[in-house]
Structure formats: C-alpha cells, structure tokens
Amino acid sequence: MRISAEQREAAKLYIMEKIKAGTSSVPAYVSSSLGIDPSTVHRYIKELTDAGQIEKQGRGKHSLSVRTFNYTLSRENGDFVSDTLAYDRYLFPLIRDLPDNVISIWSYVFSEMTNNVIDHSEAENAYLSIRQDALDTTVILRDNGIGIFRKIADYYGMTDLSDAVTELFKGKLTTNPQQHSGEGIFFSSRMMDEFMIQSEGRIFSCNAFNEDLLSAVSAAHSPGTTVVMTLSNTSKRSPAEIFDLYADVDGGFTRTMIPIAQVFPSAPVSRSQAKRICERLDSFKEVTLDFAGTDWIGQGFAHELFSVFAGKHPEVKLIPVNMSSSVEKMYRHVTGEKKA
Secondary structure, eight states, X not given: OOOOHHHHHHHHHHHHHHHHTTOXXXXXXXXXXXTOOHHHHHHHHHHHHHTTSEEEEETTEEEEOOEEEEEEEETTTTTXXXXXXXXXXXXXXXXXXXXXXXXXHHHHHHHHHHXXXXXXXXXXXXXXXXXXXXXXXXXXXXXXXXOHHHHHHHHHTOSOHXXXXXXHHHOOOOSOTTTOOSOHHXXXXXXXXXXXXXXXXXXXXXXXXXXXXXXXXXXXOOSSOEEEEEEETTXXXXXXXXXXXXXXXXXXXXXXXXXXXXXXXXXXXXXXXHHHHHTTGGGOSEEEXXXXXXXXXXXXXXXXXXXXXXXXXTTSEEEEESOOHHHHXXXXXXXXXXXX
C-alpha cells in the first residue's frame, strides 16, 4: 500500500509521541498500531534521527532532541519597558514557523505573564528559559519580586495564601483594577496544555503539569514567582475558542469554571471552605463546579454552596459536573433535587 506524504508525516509524529511517552519497543508498537511494515517504521526513525528531531540513546532507544535557551531580563537594562519585547526577541524566532493559532496563543499568554512581572511583581530581574522539541514548547518565567500569592493576599487582606490561589481559579482578580481586568491568568491557564504558577510553596494549576519539571522548578525555587507553560506545537486550540467558552453573546466575561480538586486536594467538608469558593461568585452569571477527582464532599460545604449561596444569589447559575455518586448524593440531599 502506497503511503501518502500526509500519512508519512502523521506516522512520524506518532513515533515521536510514543518516544516522548516512554513507550517500550516503539518500532514494534507503531508497526502494530498503524499497520505499517516494521522496515518502514525503522526508516522513519532514521529519517527523524538524521533530521535532528530525535536522538539515539542506545540499542532500540531514542529520545526527542531538546533545545534549551536561557536569558536574564533586567528592569535596569530596559527589558521591562514593554510586555512584547522579550517575546519578539526570544520566543517568536523559535515559534515563527508553527501554525498561526499556536503563535496567537503564545503571543497572548507570554505577553500577559511578562506584563505581570513588569506591573505587579516589583521584580528587578526575571529569568526566562525556553525548552523546545519537535512536539512541544515550554516556557519558564521566574522573577525575584513579591510572590504573586503574597501580592494578592496583601491587597485583599487575606490571612492565608491559599485563599489567593483559590481566587485565581475564578478570574476577574487584579491588584491594579485601574489598568488591568484580572483576566490574563485565567485565560492563559486555559489556553495552555500545561500551566503552573508556583510561589512560596503554593501552586496554581488548572490542568496537569509535568511532575519532573515541577521537581526541577521546586529545587531551584527562590523568592518570587515561577510560571511554567507548555503548549503542543500542533495544538488545534485558538484564543477565540477559549474566550468564547467564558463569554456571553456580548463578549463579557460572565462564565467561570472552578476545578474543586485543584482548590481542595482533600475532600472539602466545611462551610468555611465553601465560603472561600463563594467569594466574588456573584460577579458571574454562570459558574461550573468541576468535581472530577473529588470523591465526596461534606454536608456543611454542600449546604453553604448549593443552598445558602444559591438561595441568596438566584441570578448566579451553579452547574456541578463530573460528580461521583457520593458527591451527587450530597448535592441532591442539600438541594432536594430528585434524580431523573
């Protein structure tokens, strides 16, 4: 069977994905999965090696070739005069040949995160690391300023930095309302495949993140804020698609989504925990509460959220999703809603 150029490139991409995933016996696995002759798979692997996209690590073992670039940004040297300066100098040259939607995402997210360093962190220096292979691009931006969670907590009079992390999940949070909408981190975190903010031992992340990368960042952690962002070089996502998920017909930021398991790694049980969630929810019309990864919730938590808050704010639509049977049972108990 003759293989088209498109099928050949798709097969090579699949090979690299399996290599990155650590799949054992990649040639045999790919041959079986795609129905391609083993000799053809080996030829593709050689072509990828010759092109510098993968590297041979031993007999039958390969890894993706990774390019790493490190830069120091300084307020004193004028690196902070614009939130697009570092993007234009350092990131864009590495992604200019990627799809337009991927470039658009990086342009938005990188500029937003750089702007946070410039306007909010009070940092004198930032350290930029860009790691790229054939599949993904990862950007790590670390500053030596006031940690983001500390900055938020001080501005809003919070006594616990964890409350600052919780507020970031909702969006519309800023310590400079005259100049910023507070939407940058919310939308940036949802455009990326992996997005993590670490400061003073606390972590904000709406999605999965590379545990090995987290260990490396933690080991090198210093005062300030570290942002880690990863996006597939072939992502089909677009900024407009993400904005539309949380906007109404007029384009307003009226919807939000809170991943409960990310906010409360242990099952939430108390009214005080629910009250943390409820802060500022009345600034939205629709709130999706994602219970994926949460096995159960306490009666006090459920009642405060779905009865007390819901009763006081009927204009806010609460939408629980991905409920386990135990969570759903408690939800129905406090709301009196019957199972269909």
